[in-house]
Amino acid sequence: MFSRSLLNCSGLNVEPSLICAADADFEEIALFQQRCFEGQVGEAERAAVQTFQHYVWKYTLLQPARIAELRRNGQLVAMCAAFPVQLSAGGDPMTGWQICDIATIPPERRKGYFKACLAVLTDTLPSTDVFFGFPNSRSAPQLTAMGWRHVDTLSPFVGIIPNLTAIETVHRVERFGGSHDLLVRNFGQSDRLRIVKSSAYMNARYCSALRPIYSCYVARNGAEDCGWIVLRTLRLFGVRVSVIMDSFAVDAISRKLLIRHAGFWSRQQGCLATVSFNNQWRMLDLLRCGLIEIPSLLMPRPLVLMVSGKRGGSTDHWHSYVGDWDGL
CATH class of the missing domain: 3.40.630.30 (Gcn5-related N-acetyltransferase (GNAT))
Known part of the structure; x- marks a missing residue:
């Protein structure tokens, strides 16, 4: 002590x-x-x-x-x-x-x-x-x-993703492994401060038996991982919705496939809509996927990111998803 x-x-x-x-x-x-x-x-x-x-x-x-x-x-x-x-x-x-x-x-x-x-x-x-x-x-x-x-304040994105079928190149995983770490090392570098999404972190955060509420998927091109997405359900304003907790893709095509699969998963779970909070998507990027940005003040709890410390105070730029917050 x-x-x-x-x-x-x-x-x-x-x-x-x-x-x-x-x-x-x-x-x-x-x-x-x-x-x-x-x-x-x-x-x-x-x-x-x-x-x-x-x-x-x-x-x-x-x-x-x-x-x-x-x-x-x-x-x-x-x-x-x-x-x-x-x-x-x-x-x-x-x-x-x-x-x-x-x-x-x-x-x-x-x-x-x-x-x-x-x-x-x-x-x-x-x-x-x-x-x-x-x-x-x-x-x-x-x-x-x-x-x-x-x-920053993480932007809320809400919508109904128009996809009724599973994406063949998107696969569910129970644990993240070496191919995930290779993806993070090769494509996960950025000048923006972020949590390192190693397989150890992802397994502890989203694959723990103590909190079995998440579904994890990876997009693959042959044997190579091209991105990931983590999903869960939640009641928001009394309505059952799916939440994109975390996501990363090496290119726009992989990102679109992951989000389309999230739409299929959302329907499987009986959800009315899909939501996410992050500061990486741009307002017009995901309109074709059915997601639009709405003012954070309309949400019951805006996700405001604050920082302290010598090293944290030296940068104004973070990459963050709602999954970085411990509350969900």
């Missing part, structure tokens, strides 16, 4: 501490998160993620997460977590920490506890690492006040 000097918040001495995921009480965290967000919009969606299994999965994704806890008399009052991922820009690797699960029990809010917990995380972890996250409307202003920068 890592500790920090005592902070005085509203006249009460409290000591935020930083623990490793291996020392976390996942059942306590699940119950705490449920209490903090009780009665707020999106209850059905939160019920699927505020569980013991979800936090075990997220906090042990590739390497153990770090969790800042603030307790009074042994009871959890506030927390903030961060889990590590590998980032890259122009082939330059770096460690990123995605900030998540920011919460304080209602009677203790507006006392500086969130700031204290976040300080434990950012002060203890290496200063050369990048801290980023997709905060909600309550946390974003606090992060701005602490020097975090707004990088």
Whole structure:
């Protein structure tokens, strides 16, 4: 356990501490998160993620997460977590920490506890690492006040993809392997900062038995992988939709085939429409596939990407998909 000097918040001495995921009480965290967000919009969606299994999965994704806890008399009052991922820009690797699960029990809010917990995380972890996250409307202003920068807001794309048949060159995979890593090495380089989508990352993120809600597909030209797409279903505004969580293609033809297959998959799942959030597609690129960009303010939770850290602050350009956010 890592500790920090005592902070005085509203006249009460409290000591935020930083623990490793291996020392976390996942059942306590699940119950705490449920209490903090009780009665707020999106209850059905939160019920699927505020569980013991979800936090075990997220906090042990590739390497153990770090969790800042603030307790009074042994009871959890506030927390903030961060889990590590590998980032890259122009082939330059770096460690990123995605900030998540920011919460304080209602009677203790507006006392500086969130700031204290976040300080434990950012002060203890290496200063050369990048801290980023997709905060909600309550946390974003606090992060701005602490020097975090707004990088981008992921654009929502919505539509009905007009395809009734499976694409023969698109295949479902249960795990990603060496051919995927070769694809990432050969075509996945970019000057934009992004999560490195290695097979290890993709398998932990989308192929875990702890979270069996995703369907993964690859486009192939003979024995070579030409791209991938990851799909899941979700209820949005009371309607069942399919979500493109992540996608990459080496060319426009492969991208079109993957998206057309997503339309077929969506119909198989009984979905009314397909949606995605990312900052890679352009407004007119996908009109032929039936997807159009809509204002992010029309969505129940705009996905705002914010960043902190010396290396993260030096770039304004990220590649990001909704799957980069831990909430889905």
